[in-house]
Amino acid sequence: MKKADVVVVGGSAAGPVAGITVRRHYKDVSILLIRKESKVMVPCGIPYIFGTVGSPDKNVIPDALLSNNGIELMVDEVTMGDRVAKTLTTAGGETIGYEKLILATGSLPLQPPIPGMELENVFAMYKDADYLGRVQEVLRNSSDLVIIGGGFIGAEMADECKKIGNANVTIVEILPHCLLLALDEEFCVRAEDALTQRGIRVITNNGVKAILGDGKVNSVELQSGDKLKADAVIIGIGAVPNTELARKMGLKIGEQRGIWVDKYMRTSDKNIFACGDCAEKFSFFTKKPSGLRLASIATIEARIAGANVFKPKRENKGAVGIFSTAFGDFALSAAGLTEKAAKDAGLDVVIGEAAAADKHPGSMPNARELKTKLIFDRKTRKLIGGELSGGTTTGEMANVIAALIQKEMTADEVATFQMGTHPALTASPIVYQIVNAAEQAAIKLR
Amino acid sequence: MKKADVVVVGGSAAGPVAGITVRRHYKDVSILLIRKESKVMVPCGIPYIFGTVGSPDKNVIPDALLSNNGIELMVDEVTMGDRVAKTLTTAGGETIGYEKLILATGSLPLQPPIPGMELENVFAMYKDADYLGRVQEVLRNSSDLVIIGGGFIGAEMADECKKIGNANVTIVEILPHCLLLALDEEFCVRAEDALTQRGIRVITNNGVKAILGDGKVNSVELQSGDKLKADAVIIGIGAVPNTELARKMGLKIGEQRGIWVDKYMRTSDKNIFACGDCAEKFSFFTKKPSGLRLASIATIEARIAGANVFKPKRENKGAVGIFSTAFGDFALSAAGLTEKAAKDAGLDVVIGEAAAADKHPGSMPNARELKTKLIFDRKTRKLIGGELSGGTTTGEMANVIAALIQKEMTADEVATFQMGTHPALTASPIVYQIVNAAEQAAIKLR
Numbered sequence: 058m059k060k061a062d063v064v065v066v067g068g069s070a071a072g073p074v075a076g077i078t079v080r081r082h083y084k085d086v087s088i089l090l091i092r093k094e095s096k097v098m099v100p101c102g103i104p105y106i107f108g109t110v111g112s113p114d115k116n117v118i119p120d121a122l123l124s125n126n127g128i129e130l131m132v133d134e135v136t137m138g139d140r141v142a143k144t145l146t147t148a149g150g151e152t153i154g155y156e157k158l159i160l161a162t163g164s165l166p167l168q169p170p171i172p173g174m175e176l177e178n179v180f181a182m183y184k185d186a187d188y189l190g191r192v193q194e195v196l197r198n199s200s201d202l203v204i205i206g207g208g209f210i211g212a213e214m215a216d217e218c219k220k221i222g223n224a225n226v227t228i229v230e231i232l233p234h235c236l237l238l239a240l241d242e243e244f245c246v247r248a249e250d251a252l253t254q255r256g257i258r259v260i261t262n263n264g265v266k267a268i269l270g271d272g273k274v275n276s277v278e279l280q281s282g283d284k285l286k287a288d289a290v291i292i293g294i295g296a297v298p299n300t301e302l303a304r305k306m307g308l309k310i311g312e313q314r315g316i317w318v319d320k321y322m323r324t325s326d327k328n329i330f331a332c333g334d335c336a337e338k339f340s341f342f343t344k345k346p347s348g349l350r351l352a353s354i355a356t357i358e359a360r361i362a363g364a365n366v367f368k369p370k371r372e373n374k375g376a377v378g379i380f381s382t383a384f385g386d387f388a389l390s391a392a393g394l395t396e397k398a399a400k401d402a403g404l405d406v407v408i409g410e411a412a413a414a415d416k417h418p419g420s421m422p423n424a425r426e427l428k429t430k431l432i433f434d435r436k437t438r439k440l441i442g443g444e445l446s447g448g449t450t451t452g453e454m455a456n457v458i459a460a461l462i463q464k465e466m467t468a469d470e471v472a473t474f475q476m477g478t479h480p481a482l483t484a485s486p487i488v489y490q491i492v493n494a495a496e497q498a499a500i501k502l503r
Numbered sequence: 504m505k506k507a508d509v510v511v512v513g514g515s516a517a518g519p520v521a522g523i524t525v526r527r528h529y530k531d532v533s534i535l536l537i538r539k540e541s542k543v544m545v546p547c548g549i550p551y552i553f554g555t556v557g558s559p560d561k562n563v564i565p566d567a568l569l570s571n572n573g574i575e576l577m578v579d580e581v582t583m584g585d586r587v588a589k590t591l592t593t594a595g596g597e598t599i600g601y602e603k604l605i606l607a608t609g610s611l612p613l614q615p616p617i618p619g620m621e622l623e624n625v626f627a628m629y630k631d632a633d634y635l636g637r638v639q640e641v642l643r644n645s646s647d648l649v650i651i652g653g654g655f656i657g658a659e660m661a662d663e664c665k666k667i668g669n670a671n672v673t674i675v676e677i678l679p680h681c682l683l684l685a686l687d688e689e690f691c692v693r694a695e696d697a698l699t700q701r702g703i704r705v706i707t708n709n710g711v712k713a714i715l716g717d718g719k720v721n722s723v724e725l726q727s728g729d730k731l732k733a734d735a736v737i738i739g740i741g742a743v744p745n746t747e748l749a750r751k752m753g754l755k756i757g758e759q760r761g762i763w764v765d766k767y768m769r770t771s772d773k774n775i776f777a778c779g780d781c782a783e784k785f786s787f788f789t790k791k792p793s794g795l796r797l798a799s800i801a802t803i804e805a806r807i808a809g810a811n812v813f814k815p816k817r818e819n820k821g822a823v824g825i826f827s828t829a830f831g832d833f834a835l836s837a838a839g840l841t842e843k844a845a846k847d848a849g850l851d852v853v854i855g856e857a858a859a860a861d862k863h864p865g866s867m868p869n870a871r872e873l874k875t876k877l878i879f880d881r882k883t884r885k886l887i888g889g890e891l892s893g894g895t896t897t898g899e900m901a902n903v904i905a906a907l908i909q910k911e912m913t914a915d916e917v918a919t920f921q922m923g924t925h926p927a928l929t930a931s932p933i934v935y936q937i938v939n940a941a942e943q944a945a946i947k948l949r
Contacts (some may be wrong), residue, residue: 379923452928466908477825482898
């Protein structure tokens, strides 16, 4: 029987980082990573396969990441585990012993209960290179593409599919706006404007009643009664934790359907850890169960789980949630709670807003307006969220906000936060958006 | 006699921000800003006048910033003040009464004691639009340009001057490397490589003995004895606080030659505040007097001084020092202490380093390698500095590091810092540089 001190199941964002973190903290243990995919997709890169990057083969997480860190790789599917014997069994007939087990089994695309989901050319975004290669072939030859769901995956897929051909691309979103779970309405409107300007049709406030066709999909019927022609349909309405193995092994499952974990990322079995999309999460802000599922959260959880595998060293503080996306050179990002999410959580909020060129003076080439909105909790005066729209620095600016949030800075502290500036790289120090938005809120809080 | 509740002297980065901050905190007070320049230059934009931006007129801080905030503007030079009568007198013959006075008189270019400084076409970078316009005329027609000083101003001036014509541009730096006061050696070398690749000659470890010429400059003699042909010379060796008015008014001056201030930015006269380049600074890290002088520090001090003008509300925590610069699409940045500066301050440091593509997968267009070095204090385990080289996101990434420094995060905390990522905007979450560099340091600290 094969045996390793630490066995990691799953090869996407969380699994390799968990393995590498174990190696960094424990030089001498044996580490085995088991995954079912021969090639692993960079998860956030999947939409970009279809346009910018060009093929699944250019979106692969290199296996050198494992071998360079002394992590053995086994490509096989773990089908069952025995917590008493501390063994796993695989589809390939292997039995593997573990001392400590880290589950990073990820998530699966959420399948909506819509008639017609089984039709040919209706695709969900499985993280599988061969599958995605087949999807790409179909999309290349599509002339009418309907994307169900206007979240990040839907919006990014729409933009990428528009780049490759001349297909009519339509997003159907059941909520009043695209991206509404991550951004406040005014930012969603800017995203929709960008998508529309790029030739994408955006239908909101309208669900899908049925996917229609005869063997192959040929149209989509909306709840409004309208019908959209469609020779391919992409489902992008979210993901559900893949907890099949955990359930079979009798591990506790959480309210949000993830594998239950404590603050050390330990499951209900203290020799088994879980991290990434498969693991239950809680909010940094409310400490309540959270439905957030992001590669960035997955890797941080993996760094906690990996460090803790032989003894608790690090604690999970809860998911902050930091998003960003780009449509051409227009980008949007967010960290923490939106105004709406904060109000829904019962918080009394104070808003600060600022806009300025993202370079200075504004006559610098490629300068564009960058807007910031910050959300503070009136009671604690602390920063609890921020949103940005502008150019390509908004991704890292969301990380500035994320840092300020995680260290619980008040409006006054953010208003005197020392930042650096440069004409070609940032706004002027006089109008630096995060600081000025915080000052506006600080005044309201006095 | 004209009178205002708050009089601000100085119109560059600190003055307007101090005035605006007073307005934000005190709706009903009268605010008068007095400055001697008819047009004010964006200070960090000055090098870019000569190439990218094209003229001083395109690098002006708009006066609307003042009028929109109900700040009266007087263009005149304050020549004297009477602290008992609480009045100022100007070159134009005005007497102005103040309740509270904020000095933001800035700095002047440091003039080295080199023979030949008085020759025609030897220029220091005064923040004056007309003067800079004349410099630009000369530089446009120069064929051999020597820049004395390889700090940020010298390096940026060299790069911009190379853009406008075919002049031979040479930087002469007395230290072993350009930018050595802001970056560790390995980052300086990358900057020098970038400058050299852009056609700039970089001479280090060599000072200037004399500037030679007959009326007009014609050459520069180095300490090594070499002579460089020169029809124009730019001095970029630093700046000294402009404390003339403060001295005349009998205010206390600090060790680093700035106007002495307490943590509320009050001078030795409690009705007079000082902020920006004219004010004495202390280090965030060592709490000792600091020679740092940056527009970004100036604006933060102005936000503290402005808020405190009628009663103490905010405290200055000391200068962190966040720099960034760009040569084409290669950018460098730093926050806090370099490894060398930390060691010079007697600290025992632990270093973490990481490099990865700044987009993901690496096949995304325009992806380039971004290197990070983090410096931690072994005793406290806290982050005290960071340096970056890479693409145009390094400016905002230095601000991420700045936020982590200011909230005194330990290596373990930075290693589990939640950041957001996106293929077009950031590194992959698996290899995000700041987090991975911190993890390396965290292991060394165990």
